[in-house]
Amino acid sequence: MKIIVVGAAGAIGQAVCAELAPRHDIITAGRSSGDIRVDLADRASIEAMYRTAGSVDAVVCAAGEVEFGRLAEMTGEKYLFGLKNKVLTQINLVLAGLNVLTNGGSFTLTSGILDREPVREGSGSATANGALAGxxxxxxxxxxxxxxxxxxxxxxxxxxxxxxxxIFPGHDPVSSRRVGLAYAKCIEGAATGQMVPVD
Structure with a gap:
């Protein structure tokens, strides 16, 4: 398969590429590195990425930003930052790719554990993660x-x-291998509409 991995330079993106590259044609993309540069906050940049890549079978997004802070210090603008830069960016990646992916292709997005296992100062991340699952x-x-x-x-x-x-007291860290396998399950398997936890 031909797969775009957005955010390939990050820890999650690297885990995805390590798992998928031996079996698939990987195109890496990112704001400041990769085969293709893309700014997920700019719909025109996303469309340009798809034009450059051509027809693809799958898209992975392992990029996104949120604000952390104590609840009493959070503002609507700080929550909106996460919704814009972790949720809407990934939604726009999907919307712009609906006519680009081959029939039966897949999108695999990235959220995180904090909407299931919250930590102090993590309500901004939890909000964005829950929105992506919905x-x-x-x-x-x-x-x-x-x-x-x-x-x-x-x-x-x-x-x-x-x-x-x-930031994650008491959390048992997960291996990059397990994370990579979760993305492989989504891409190479048949599931849809699922939130796939890696705890």
Whole structure:
């Protein structure tokens, strides 16, 4: 299969590429690195990425940003930042790709564990993650041409534990291998409308 991986340079993107590259043709994309540069906040940039890549069988998005902060310090604008930069960006990636993917192709988005296992200062992330799960469940029943859509929701990766572990007290970090397999399950399998946890 020909697969675009957006956010391929990050820890999750690298896990996806490591799992899929031996069996598939991977096109990496990102804001500042990759085979194709793309700004997910710009619909025109997303459309340009698809034109450059041509017809593809699957799209993975492993990119997104949210605001962290104590609830009393959060604002509507901070929640909106996450909704724009983690949720709407991935939704626009799907909308722009509906006529690009081959029949039966798939989108695999990325959320995260914090809507299931919350941590202090993580309500912004939890809000965005929950929104993505709802979008995927509803979008799956309205997809044209047999297209599929799922969202992988990984916990803290082992490779990121030294940097972010203090934010996730008591969490058992997950291996990059397990995370990569979750994306392979979504792409190479038959599921749609699913939130696939990696805890």
């Amino acid at each position: 979008f995927v469940k509803a979008a799956a029943i309205d997809m044209p041409r047999g297209l599929r859509i799922n969202v992988v929701s990984p916990g803290l990766l082992q490779v990121s534990a030294e940097r972010y572990g203090a």
